[in-house]
Amino acid sequence: xxxxxxxxxxxxLFDNKTLSMLERLRLNPTRRLTNRSRGEHxxxxxxxxxxxxxxxxxxxxxxxxxxxxxxxxxxxKPFMKQYQHEEEMHVVLIIDASSSMDYEDKxxxxxxxxxxxxxxxxxxxxxxxxxxxxxxGGRPVNLSPCTGRISMKRLFDFLSSIxxxxxxxxxxxxxxxxxxxxxxxxxxxxxxxxxxxxxxxxFNMLFSAGLELFGVQILAPSEINPEINGxxxxxxxxxxxxxxxxxxxxxxxxxxxxxxxxxxxxxxLCRQRSxxxxxxxSGDTLEHVVFDLLRRKGWVR
Amino acid sequence: xxxxxxxxxxxxxxxxLLLLPLVVFYFLxxxxxxxxxxxxxxxxxxxNDRRVNSPFQKFKRSILLLLQILLLLFLVLALMQPYIQSGxxxxxxxxxxxxxxxxxAATDPExxxxxxxxxxxxxxxxxxxxxxxxxxxxxxxxxxARRLTDFTDNQRILKQSLAGLTVDDVPxxxxxxxxxxxxxxxxxxxxxxxFYSDGNxxxxxxxxxPFELNxxxxxxxxxxxxITSFNARKNQTGNWDVxxxxxNSEKNESPVTVELLQDRQSIAKExxxxxxxxxxxxxxxxxxxxxxxxxxxxxxGTYDSLLSDNRAFLNIPQSRSLLVFIDPDLTSYxxxxxxxxxxxxxxxxxxxxGPPEYDLVISSYEKNMDKQALVKLGVGFVPDDLKSYxxxxxxxxxxxxxxxxxxxxxxxxxxxxxxxxxxVWAENAKVENLEELGYEVLIHGRLGPLLLQKRNSDGLExxxxxxxxxxxxxxxxxxxxxxxxxxxxTLQEAGIAEVQASATPLxxxxxxxxxxxxxxxxPNGKQLSAESNKNGIVSGVAALHVGKYLISGEGAKSxxxxxxxxxxxxxxxxxxxxxxxxxxxxxxxxxxxxSDKPLWSEFAFVAFVLLLLEWWYFQRRPTGIPA
Numbered sequence: 001x002x003x004x005x006x007x008x009x010x011x012x013l014f015d016n017k018t019l020s021m022l023e024r025l026r027l028n029p030t031r032r033l034t035n036r037s038r039g040e041h042x043x044x045x046x047x048x049x050x051x052x053x054x055x056x057x058x059x060x061x062x063x064x065x066x067x068x069x070x071x072x073x074x075x076x077k078p079f080m081k082q083y084q085h086e087e088e089m090h091v092v093l094i095i096d097a098s099s100s101m102d103y104e105d106k107x108x109x110x111x112x113x114x115x116x117x118x119x120x121x122x123x124x125x126x127x128x129x130x131x132x133x134x135x136x137g138g139r140p141v142n143l144s145p146c147t148g149r150i151s152m153k154r155l156f157d158f159l160s161s162i163x164x165x166x167x168x169x170x171x172x173x174x175x176x177x178x179x180x181x182x183x184x185x186x187x188x189x190x191x192x193x194x195x196x197x198x199x200x201x202x203f204n205m206l207f208s209a210g211l212e213l214f215g216v217q218i219l220a221p222s223e224i225n226p227e228i229n230g231x232x233x234x235x236x237x238x239x240x241x242x243x244x245x246x247x248x249x250x251x252x253x254x255x256x257x258x259x260x261x262x263x264x265x266x267x268x269l270c271r272q273r274s275x276x277x278x279x280x281x282s283g284d285t286l287e288h289v290v291f292d293l294l295r296r297k298g299w300v301r
Numbered sequence: 302x303x304x305x306x307x308x309x310x311x312x313x314x315x316x317x318l319l320l321l322p323l324v325v326f327y328f329l330x331x332x333x334x335x336x337x338x339x340x341x342x343x344x345x346x347x348x349n350d351r352r353v354n355s356p357f358q359k360f361k362r363s364i365l366l367l368l369q370i371l372l373l374l375f376l377v378l379a380l381m382q383p384y385i386q387s388g389x390x391x392x393x394x395x396x397x398x399x400x401x402x403x404x405x406a407a408t409d410p411e412x413x414x415x416x417x418x419x420x421x422x423x424x425x426x427x428x429x430x431x432x433x434x435x436x437x438x439x440x441x442x443x444x445x446a447r448r449l450t451d452f453t454d455n456q457r458i459l460k461q462s463l464a465g466l467t468v469d470d471v472p473x474x475x476x477x478x479x480x481x482x483x484x485x486x487x488x489x490x491x492x493x494x495x496f497y498s499d500g501n502x503x504x505x506x507x508x509x510x511p512f513e514l515n516x517x518x519x520x521x522x523x524x525x526x527x528i529t530s531f532n533a534r535k536n537q538t539g540n541w542d543v544x545x546x547x548x549n550s551e552k553n554e555s556p557v558t559v560e561l562l563q564d565r566q567s568i569a570k571e572x573x574x575x576x577x578x579x580x581x582x583x584x585x586x587x588x589x590x591x592x593x594x595x596x597x598x599x600x601x602g603t604y605d606s607l608l609s610d611n612r613a614f615l616n617i618p619q620s621r622s623l624l625v626f627i628d629p630d631l632t633s634y635x636x637x638x639x640x641x642x643x644x645x646x647x648x649x650x651x652x653x654x655g656p657p658e659y660d661l662v663i664s665s666y667e668k669n670m671d672k673q674a675l676v677k678l679g680v681g682f683v684p685d686d687l688k689s690y691x692x693x694x695x696x697x698x699x700x701x702x703x704x705x706x707x708x709x710x711x712x713x714x715x716x717x718x719x720x721x722x723x724x725v726w727a728e729n730a731k732v733e734n735l736e737e738l739g740y741e742v743l744i745h746g747r748l749g750p751l752l753l754q755k756r757n758s759d760g761l762e763x764x765x766x767x768x769x770x771x772x773x774x775x776x777x778x779x780x781x782x783x784x785x786x787x788x789x790x791t792l793q794e795a796g797i798a799e800v801q802a803s804a805t806p807l808x809x810x811x812x813x814x815x816x817x818x819x820x821x822x823x824p825n826g827k828q829l830s831a832e833s834n835k836n837g838i839v840s841g842v843a844a845l846h847v848g849k850y851l852i853s854g855e856g857a858k859s860x861x862x863x864x865x866x867x868x869x870x871x872x873x874x875x876x877x878x879x880x881x882x883x884x885x886x887x888x889x890x891x892x893x894x895x896s897d898k899p900l901w902s903e904f905a906f907v908a909f910v911l912l913l914l915e916w917w918y919f920q921r922r923p924t925g926i927p928a
Contacts, residue, residue, distance in 0.1 A: 100339035100340045101339070103339040192339060192340070194339055194340035195342060196342050220339070223338075228336060230334075231334075232334055232335075232336045233334070233335050234335075234336050234337075234344055235335055235337045236338065238340065239341075241341055243341050243344055243348065245344065245348060247364070251344075251348075251351060255343060258343050258346045258347055258350070259343055262343065
């Protein structure tokens with residue numbers, strides 16, 4: 001992208017065309033986890049909007065204003081009219097900004113996806129907040145909840161400004177976020193999930209907090225298909241720990257098995273909490289991931 | 302065979318000490334390259350899992366080291382020059398005699414492989430398996446022995462010489478080869494001599510073996526039929542009777558066609574069937590007033606193993622009258638030969654001068670014996686060189702004994718001949734003195750020899766030491782027979798009454814200009830050269846191949862001389878499996894020569910494969926990626 005073109009772009013994360021396509025997409029959560037404040041998401045409960053939903057029997061204490069008098073006159077029995085209730089949904093973007101994400105273009109893809117999900121939320125009049133987790137135990141850098149198209153620039157600026165680096169594992173990052181977050185909705189956790197810790201606890205906490213879990217694992221091409229051979233000393237980018245391996249070529253089979261096992265494990269953890277999981281290759285194009293993969297998976301509509 | 306290998310160069314094992322620096326350097330250089338990864342979480346699981354799953358983890362970790370150790374081991378083993386011991390005693394100097402006589406060209410009906418090619422294959426095996434301390438010398442055995450190489454372990458030279466060895470159309474002479482080997486044994490210690498032959502040579506060899514002879518008899522070839530004799534004799538009518546003998550080997554019955562060509566024109570053809578081992582003499586009658594050449598061609602009706610005996614050549618000489626000089630006072634001889642129309646007697650009555658050369662000279666004067674003649678008969682005098690051994694006395698004597706098988710005295714009865722002159726041995730003279738001078742006594746008298754024969758380079762000489770006219774000999778029936786024998790001898794010497802085909806391995810003697818060089822083109826295209834002696838005789842030229850030899854040079858005028866094989870033994874392809882030497886017989890070995898098998902090349906090859914394997918292992922693409 002040339003300098004002149006960059007100047008005309010709304011954000012450096014993706015071009016205007018992609019942005020305009022993103023604006024037409026909406027998040028498609030499985031559960032209806034909403035807040036009491038009005039919004040564009042239909043809540044599961046009866047609401048006060050003008051759109052009719054259903055009838056139910058009258059029980060004492062119901063607001064008589066919602067009795068359907070026409071039916072009462074015909075059947076001599078009161079029935080309550082129910083209307084769809086439109087409530088606001090909170091979209092929480094939890095971004096793993098530890099050093100492990102600073103590998104090839106994983107972090108860029110992470111920010112692009114966060115921006116994409118954020119745009120979908122903002123343009124659907126949801127509350128969108130974002131958290132960037134760098135250091136374990138530290139307070140995450142966050143974008144306070146915002147809504148509407150007007151907040152899009154803010155979101156992009158926030159995402160562009162966050163720095164990568166640190167040793168925050170994803171499980172502690174989630175806990176750090178939930179310490180300050182309030183509100184139900186969708187929690188989109190963007191990370192490589194390459195952690196030594198147990199993810200059950202943070203995922204349970206998300207579930208308990210009324211957040212539908214959208215787990216997105218972002219891996220670099222060389223993590224999916226590493227081409228290494230011989231005797232090597234592997235160095236952890238976060239902790240600096242080393243691991244000596246011999247005949248690395250022979251280990252690749254096992255590596256792949258374990259990577260797939262991790263993917264299946266994460267997918268199972270999400271599904272057990274009515275969530276979703278997706279593994280993406282940072283080498284794939286953003287368009288492919290958002291407009292093809294997420295659509296086919298039913299994440300967006 | 303002992304399968305436990307021996308090592309020729311055992312000190313090479315010291316190179317195994319290189320294993321120490323190899324291992325040390327391997328671990329010293331094992332500095333792992335650093336590779337940064339986002340997280341070790343997955344890799345840690347992988348390593349833990351592999352440790353559980355792979356009990357040979359440590360082995361796999363050092364597979365490159367193991368390959369390098371194996372590579373070094375095989376290289377050192379190759380350096381130690383291992384070999385599988387054959388069990389046989391290993392000869393350091395090994396002469397290999399290879400029969401290259403005519404019968405070695407006989408081919409097998411199925412494989413079409415000649416005996417010589419088979420021998421070459423077996424000798425090549427020995428050369429290939431030569432050990433570093435072994436030296437081989439190749440000797441070709443034909444009509445004479447020919448040393449192809451000195452004692453050497455240079456396989457290239459040995460194989461080159463072996464490849465250049467071809468069959469000579471000659472009979473084999475094992476004795477000559479053994480004598481040459483005996484001479485070699487004086488320079489190097491020779492324990493065993495290998496001899497590859499088809500067994501087609503005389504069974505008895507007059508030789509005392511100073512070494513062990515390992516006689517490797519090659520398998521017999523197919524059936525063979527060939528010409529073994531080709532000669533012609535002039536008959537009474539002036540025509541020539543031509544005789545061709547055809548022989549068949551012991552294998553099969555063979556129908557053959559024999560065609561006779563005169564001056565390249567076919568003049569006769571005869572078809573015969575020869576049983577196993579049969580021979581048959583064919584007779585043809587031809588007229589030849591002038592010099593002409595005959596060629597007999599044998600066309601076999603079935604498979605014929607040997608081709609060189611299917612052609613034979615014969616030259617018919619120009620017919621002429623014998624020129625005979627007889628002293629006028631030897632009337633008995635003149636009378637005996639006067640009626641023979643095939644002779645021209647000199648001196649003639651008109652006193653004309655005679656020719657410069659005669660065929661036969663009969664004289665009672667020693668000075669006439671200086672005349673050039675093929676056969677000379679001196680009558681009534683003792684040659685000058687014998688005067689100190691034999692004296693001539695006037696005394697009555699008679700014949701005591703005579704050589705009845707002599708060509709001159711064949712069918713001659715001398716028992717009642719009375720002689721008035723008596724040759725007497727001088728004091729201390731005996732037969733040996735005459736033999737030293739080249740004389741042979743044909744008739745013994747009471748006190749001395751009566752008839753002597755001497756063969757010299759000019760021809761044949763006979764000396765009656767008494768005057769036959771002063772004996773009763775001319776009145777006996779034996780006299781005309783003796784004179785007739787003399788004429789027959791002269792005809793044979795002149796070669797105008799009977800001719801025989803020339804056979805290998807020498808060209809017949811020819812006479813040209815004295816002391817000149819001549820070029821001879823052999824049938825196989827090779828150029829030979831020869832020089833005539835002071836008498837103009839060209840002799841001793843090797844003719845190893847059947848066919849026509851073209852002689853060019855002064856006086857030769859591109860003469861063609863042909864030689865044929867004409868050897869019944871070679872044609873018969875008979876194989877003997879036991880050679881009878883003077884003291885001990887030697888039987889053909891039942892097994893092939895089992896030489897030590899060097900293994901260094903195999904070890905070197907394995908080392909090379911290991912090197913490739915190591916390279917491949919080091920350079921290969923990671924194999925763990927699932928499809």
